Amino acid sequence: MNNKEILELAHWVIAQAKKAGADDTAVNLTKQRSIEIGFRDRKLEELTESTQNSLSLDIYSGGKYSSHSTNDLRRGELEKFINEAVSMTKYLNEDPFRTLPDPKYYTGQENIDLKLMDAEYEKIESNQRVDIAREIEDTALGQSDRIISVNSGYSDGHFMTAKVHSNGFEGWREESSYSAGVSVTIHDDGDGRPQDYEWVVVRFLRDLPPPSKLGEKAVERSLEKIGQTKMPSGVYDMVVENRAASRLLGNLGDPLRGRSLQQKSSFLEGKLGSKIASEKFTVIDDPLIIGGLGSRLFDGEGMATRRRLIIDHGILKEYFIDTYYGKKLGMEPTIGSPTNVVFEYGDKSAEEIIKDIKKGIYVTSFIGGNSNSTTGDFSTGIIGMYIEDGKIIKPVNEMNISGNQIDFWNQLVEVGNDPYIYSSMRRPTLHFRDVQFSGI
Amino acid sequence: MTRRKFIETGAKGIALASIPLVFRANPLAAFTGPDEVTGGLSDYYGHFGVDEAIIRKVMGAALERGGDYCDIFFQHTISNDIGLEDNIVNRAYSSIDYGVGIRVIEGDQTGYSFTEEITPEAMIKAAKTAANIANESKNIPPVSMKLRESADYYPIKTRWEDVIIDRKIPYLRKINDLVLAKDSRIIKSRIWFSDEASYILVATSDGVIAYDYQPMTMLYATCNAEENGNREQSGYSLGGRYGIEHFTEENIGRLADMAVKRTVGLFKAIKPAAGEMEVVLAPGSSGILLHEAIGHGMEADFNRKEISIFSDKIDKPVAENFVTIIDNGTNLNTRGSINIDDEGNPSQLTYLVKDGILRSYLHDRISSRHYGVKPTGNGRRQSFRYPPIPRMRNTYMANGPHSREEIIKSVKKGLYAESFTNGEVRIGPGDFTFYVKSGYMIENGELTYPVKDINIIGNGPDVLKKIVMVADDLKLDEGGWTCGKNGQMVPVSQGLPTVKVSSITVGGVNA
Numbered sequence: 001m002n003n004k005e006i007l008e009l010a011h012w013v014i015a016q017a018k019k020a021g022a023d024d025t026a027v028n029l030t031k032q033r034s035i036e037i038g039f040r041d042r043k044l045e046e047l048t049e050s051t052q053n054s055l056s057l058d059i060y061s062g063g064k065y066s067s068h069s070t071n072d073l074r075r076g077e078l079e080k081f082i083n084e085a086v087s088m089t090k091y092l093n094e095d096p097f098r099t100l101p102d103p104k105y106y107t108g109q110e111n112i113d114l115k116l117m118d119a120e121y122e123k124i125e126s127n128q129r130v131d132i133a134r135e136i137e138d139t140a141l142g143q144s145d146r147i148i149s150v151n152s153g154y155s156d157g158h159f160m161t162a163k164v165h166s167n168g169f170e171g172w173r174e175e176s177s178y179s180a181g182v183s184v185t186i187h188d189d190g191d192g193r194p195q196d197y198e199w200v201v202v203r204f205l206r207d208l209p210p211p212s213k214l215g216e217k218a219v220e221r222s223l224e225k226i227g228q229t230k231m232p233s234g235v236y237d238m239v240v241e242n243r244a245a246s247r248l249l250g251n252l253g254d255p256l257r258g259r260s261l262q263q264k265s266s267f268l269e270g271k272l273g274s275k276i277a278s279e280k281f282t283v284i285d286d287p288l289i290i291g292g293l294g295s296r297l298f299d300g301e302g303m304a305t306r307r308r309l310i311i312d313h314g315i316l317k318e319y320f321i322d323t324y325y326g327k328k329l330g331m332e333p334t335i336g337s338p339t340n341v342v343f344e345y346g347d348k349s350a351e352e353i354i355k356d357i358k359k360g361i362y363v364t365s366f367i368g369g370n371s372n373s374t375t376g377d378f379s380t381g382i383i384g385m386y387i388e389d390g391k392i393i394k395p396v397n398e399m400n401i402s403g404n405q406i407d408f409w410n411q412l413v414e415v416g417n418d419p420y421i422y423s424s425m426r427r428p429t430l431h432f433r434d435v436q437f438s439g440i
Numbered sequence: 441m442t443r444r445k446f447i448e449t450g451a452k453g454i455a456l457a458s459i460p461l462v463f464r465a466n467p468l469a470a471f472t473g474p475d476e477v478t479g480g481l482s483d484y485y486g487h488f489g490v491d492e493a494i495i496r497k498v499m500g501a502a503l504e505r506g507g508d509y510c511d512i513f514f515q516h517t518i519s520n521d522i523g524l525e526d527n528i529v530n531r532a533y534s535s536i537d538y539g540v541g542i543r544v545i546e547g548d549q550t551g552y553s554f555t556e557e558i559t560p561e562a563m564i565k566a567a568k569t570a571a572n573i574a575n576e577s578k579n580i581p582p583v584s585m586k587l588r589e590s591a592d593y594y595p596i597k598t599r600w601e602d603v604i605i606d607r608k609i610p611y612l613r614k615i616n617d618l619v620l621a622k623d624s625r626i627i628k629s630r631i632w633f634s635d636e637a638s639y640i641l642v643a644t645s646d647g648v649i650a651y652d653y654q655p656m657t658m659l660y661a662t663c664n665a666e667e668n669g670n671r672e673q674s675g676y677s678l679g680g681r682y683g684i685e686h687f688t689e690e691n692i693g694r695l696a697d698m699a700v701k702r703t704v705g706l707f708k709a710i711k712p713a714a715g716e717m718e719v720v721l722a723p724g725s726s727g728i729l730l731h732e733a734i735g736h737g738m739e740a741d742f743n744r745k746e747i748s749i750f751s752d753k754i755d756k757p758v759a760e761n762f763v764t765i766i767d768n769g770t771n772l773n774t775r776g777s778i779n780i781d782d783e784g785n786p787s788q789l790t791y792l793v794k795d796g797i798l799r800s801y802l803h804d805r806i807s808s809r810h811y812g813v814k815p816t817g818n819g820r821r822q823s824f825r826y827p828p829i830p831r832m833r834n835t836y837m838a839n840g841p842h843s844r845e846e847i848i849k850s851v852k853k854g855l856y857a858e859s860f861t862n863g864e865v866r867i868g869p870g871d872f873t874f875y876v877k878s879g880y881m882i883e884n885g886e887l888t889y890p891v892k893d894i895n896i897i898g899n900g901p902d903v904l905k906k907i908v909m910v911a912d913d914l915k916l917d918e919g920g921w922t923c924g925k926n927g928q929m930v931p932v933s934q935g936l937p938t939v940k941v942s943s944i945t946v947g948g949v950n951a
Contacts, residue, residue, distance in 0.1 A: 045549055046573075047573050048552040048553065050554055050825065065530065067531070067533050069536070070535065070537075071539065072536055088532060088605050091606050092522075092530060093528035148747060149745045149746055191749060193746075193869060195747065195868035225869070228869065230945065264627055264628050264666070367866065367871060367897070368732075368875060370862055370895070374671050375671070377711070377892070378893070379711075379893055380895055380947070381864075381895055383871065400895045400947030402895070402948060436714060436948075438946060
């Protein structure tokens, strides 16, 4: 299907739903093409090519709501699908809060080109893809004689989304993405096989780092793990590498959502305008970064996006509220979920932050763990390095950190100047004071 | 990627999915007949609009560049979720997933492609794409197709496509009423009813053809409670490859009971002191220990590539001689059970560890060829969009020589871990974790105060050696677990008798 056909189909679905008895309908149509390459032992290990479509529709009928998706787009099947969808909705209870967004929220989209589609995408050739994966593997293999296994890979994708609502919204988005990287397993001096990886995701082919850099970095990260031990339980300073820090921020996602607030499962309920973190903590949701991985002019409900200050020097300024929970809560909708999450950066590099630590742990990865969104209690496994008097001393593993989110974010004392750029969450190195670690 | 995630379905909100009620007007109409859940091979051919001649033609295209082997995987999945929130049944989700995946293997190289259009033209095009992995002038002679019959490990009374929505809705209301009546501290409850019907048909260039009807269902209750200004949330789930007849009054009652108990029980719970201690695992879902500590490390793809810490340990002692660990696809109506795997191999019971000795990896086709062993029926995939890889099914430990009382009595100061939400492992170093949602402290041989929200971290082979006591009260978990690997999610289950680990690091406070 081309762009025009996709939009036509969306309008046809709305007409069919109306015919079947729906009052309102929202349709999302996506088409996605992707190619993935895996490389190992100097040969192509896996090659996957795919094109896929999906259609989803939200039905609003007699105050009742249901949502449906299918990838079987044959018109005859679709017609049956839509009829079934509308008729099953009748069995549900009425819910006065369930409506399409007020069309006033559709207006005011920024008039800018976010540059989400790489013009080079159609020009890339099969052998280029294979060459990238091969070069990553080649470089990694040459780095150390401790290497047991190297798995390199490359993938790219082209995504198209059309969104049409029966109350007047029509939107279109076309995006590209490229991903490349490698995971490396090595021998340590005993039974263990330390492993690490370096994977990046970018919007434009020209932004992929040189393949050799990816290979070198992954091997370097694996080698640093030789001789991992656990340290005694106790209170340490914690420096979190920018790449790993997304996990910490992710713990705030659920508690910030309208659904959690309305369902009484957020420790951030009633905290708007109050201090929930140290003054070093400022976070902006920015949907308008040119070429950003989370950039968009309209959100999942068709509402026009804008920049929002979420946390301002530790003060909570906004939640993520969608139409439904906004109505239930009696609050203005904002946007249902984050776009690009951007920290206000500090002025020190990771090295400079580490240099000032007397006794601490540099966390390079989190493993397992969870955070209770109702109470803020959390506990998570870590992998990293022990720091003493500003120097990295040895690798550590098999330790946990535990605490409560509110105490924890108030212990943030320093924010680095080094945002991680291969993600929609642009987080720098973070330094927390006095974190509870458990080990021996 | 190296991260293995293991998420309890529903713990983070059940994923959307599913389709409206009955599906009489579409290809499923091929499966008529009063109580018969699956038809024969011709019904499956009819369902996907193919026959042996078309399949052979597609295989011809798949092997035209000289691949050693190919398989074709047809799938049609219909799923439904209905939700209750704020005392009304106010949302329903449905989805249809339909397509065919074509895989070509050349040595241990894989070419893969899929199409959502099951027409001869689309399949041949996909087959030619997958064929590109090979580049040789071999010509594999065609073999004749033979149906591989399989056992039925998940008999159900009524197909899920024939259970209409108004039969399901009363369950949601009933559970909500039970939950709210049980304890006045419950301020919110959310109930989900999910069901799924999946039709699969696999054909291989070895001449095997096999099909399966795979039902799945889950009821899930989440509660929020308030006491003196404090709030807590927890829940319970009940499910497996069952029909609606599984949701008896008794089972529904237990679901509501457990959901409330697990939630209000958290008010008194505190965090334990941090550090290494003895840990006793309650029978049931604590089988998550096995899933993370050994299960993933025994998946043969990781061993074939020598990246697992278990890579050179087959036939070697890894645990006390009373430790036997099993991965089984044949448990009746259990979430991780499969009649055939997604490569058409029969399901089986596989010993990972027998009497303390490491016995067998979990194999898919590529690895069983690599090691020269029979397939173990572990080649699984999330859907037709993915090639199969070795995956667990129901992973559990056999009963041992001790008793539960004896085990708890033997602990001077330790943790009793009862309910869990998620876990993760790093295959090479063997570091693994699991998250304890609730449990108790044990002091001087007795359960004392409740504890909550603690991560446990250890090393697989090390913890296996530290399993010092195993009781005789094995229980398979009755809820729903989903395992993630290489971006593919599959349903699994797990179990454990009461077990004692002599020392492991517990995430706590005030060290």
